[in-house]
Amino acid sequence: EERPDIDNTYMTVCQMLTGQGGWPLTIIMTPGKEPFFAGTYIPKDARLNRIGLRQLIPGVKGMWKNEPKRVEKATAKIREGFTKSQEFESGKFPGTEAIDFAAEQLAQRYDGQHGGFGSAPKFPSPHNLMFMLRQWKLTGEDRFLEMVTTTLEQMRLGGIWDHIGHGFHRYSTDQEWLLPHFEKMLYDQALLMMAYTECWQATQNSLFKQTVYEIAEYIERDMLHPEGGLYSAQDADSEGEEGKFYVWEKDEIESLLSDDASSFNTLYNISQEGNFEDEASGQRTGKNIPHLSSPLNSEQATWFDGARTTLFSKREKRVHPLLDDKILTDWNGLMIAAFAKAGFAFNDNHFTNLAEQSFSFVEENLVRDDQLLHRYNDGEAAIDAMADDYAFLIWALIELYQSTFNPEYLEKAISWNEQFISSFWDQEKGGFYFSIADDDQVYGRQKQIFDGAMPSSNSVALMNLIRLSRLTGETELENYADQVGKAFSADLIRSGASICHSMQSVQFLNSESKELSLLAEPEELPETIRDTFSPFSVMHIITKKNSKALSEIAPYTSTQKKINGNPTLYICTDFMCKEPLSGLKLIKKALG
Structure with a gap:
C-alpha cells in the first residue's frame, strides 16, 4: 500500500509465472531486484500439493550456487514477458459495441439469486455496479437496474455488512455474502458509498440512503484523524483470531437483550450451533455473524436501533482489531469524492464538511514544495505520489466543485491535472505511467488500465479529462482523453468488463451528455x-x-x-x- 508501484511490478510477475496473484506475495530475486521465483502463500512445511519453505529454500540455494545460468535464463525470460505485458495494442476509441459487450459479459456472470457477479469469493466491485447503473440509464433496459439494486440490497443484508457497527468488510468468502473476510478498507467504504448514493438517486430506495449515512457514521467514528485525514483500514483479526471481534454466541445475545433476544435471533439468523465456520476444519463454532434475510420494516428498524446500541456498547469493550492508521492520498481522494457526492445528493452539509476537512488535511500535510506525496503517518509525509494519488485527488476535487460550486476546487483540479500530465503522460504512446520516475522500477515505468478492487489510474484519469474539458470548455483535455482511449483500445474493446470505470467514460461520450x-x-x-x-x-x-x-x-x-x-x-x-x-x-x- 505504501509502494504500490513496486507491488504492481512483482504482482505482475507472479501472475505471469503462476496464472494468479494475491497476498501475501512471495518473491525470490537477485541482488539486482530481478525475480526468478514468485508465488503467493507458501507454508513452512509441504502441505498436500503445495511446496513448503523448508523444501523450497534448499532448492533455491542449490540452484543459486550450482546453476547460475539457470537463474540468468529465468530472469531474462521474465524480463521479456514483463516487457510484452506493457505492450498495449492501440486503435480506435471504443464505441457502443464495447459498452454493450462489457455489459453482456457482466450480465452472463450475474448471480440472480444473491446478486453480484460470479461465485465465491465475491468482491463488491462498486465500479462495476456504477457501470451497470449507467447502462440502465443509457439503454432504458430495467434488467441492468435490477442487477444493481439486487446486489446492493443483498450486500446490505448479508454478513459482509457490519450490522452492529456499520461499514463493509472487504469481500465475501461465499456466494451468499454471509461469511466475510473481516478486514475493512477505506477504499471499499468510499466506492460503495458512491454506488449507494447513485442508486438512491435512481430509485429513491430508503435502504440505500440509510446505508450511505451508516457508512459515514462508521468512518467518522473509527477512521477519522482528529485533523480530518482518513485512516486506511481495520484488520480482520483480534486476539489472533479472524472475526473474533464481530461474531456472537446465542447465549451472549440472550443475556444482553433479555426479552428482545428472541426477536433479534430470529431476524438476524442467530442459532446455537452458529453460522461461523472454522476456516481449517469447516466445523461450526457456535459463533454467529448477524445477517438479515429481508429488509426490516419501519417498526422493526426502530426496535433494532435499541438492540444494536446495547450490542455495540458490549462489543466496544472487546479487544479491537488493529487500526492501520497511515493516511494515503489516493484512498483519501476516493473518500472525499464519496462524501462530496453524498453531500450534494442528500443536500447535507455535514457530508460536504467532512469532504472539505479531509481535502484540507491532504493539502496541508501531503504537499511539499508544490509536489504531492503518497503517505502520511505519525507526523511524517513521504513517498512521491503515484498516478492513483493524482487521479483520485483530481476526481475528489471535481466532486467537491460539483457539490459546493466553489470555483477554487475546480481551479485546483485543473492545476493538479496539469502537473499530472506533465509528470506522468507517455508522450510517445499516450496514457499515464503509474510512477513519476523509474529509479526503483526494475523493469521501468508501468502503465495500468485494468481495474482491481479500485479503478485503475488511467480509468479515472479518462473520466477526469472528459469532465474537466466539459466544465471548462478546454477541448485539448478531451484530446488527451481520446489518446488514452486509443492507447488502450484493444483491451477496452475485448475486456471491458474488467475495465468498467473506463467504460463509464465511453458511456458518457456515447450518451446525450x-x-x-x-x-x-x-x-x-x-x-x-x-x-x-x-x-x-x-x-x-x-x-x-x-x-x-x-x-x-x-x-x-x-x-x-x-x-x-x-x-x-x-x-x-x-x-x-x-x-x-x-x-x-x-x-x-x-x-x-
Missing part, C-alpha cells in the same frame, strides 16, 4: 438537481458570489446571464448551447 449552467442563488436551487441520477452531465451553479471567478476558469459561462432576474438554465451539448430556460417550473421539467 450535457453541460448545464444554472444561474440561481443557493436558496433557489430545485431539489430535482440533487435527487435525480444524471451521470452524463456536468453542471455549474452560477451565483453572484462565484460568477466572476468562474468566468475566468470557464470563459463560456461569462456570456450566460439571468433572464428577467429569474433562475435561468443553459443546456449545452458538445459545447453548443440551446435557448436558455427561465423560471423554476421550466427548469424542473427540463432537469427531471
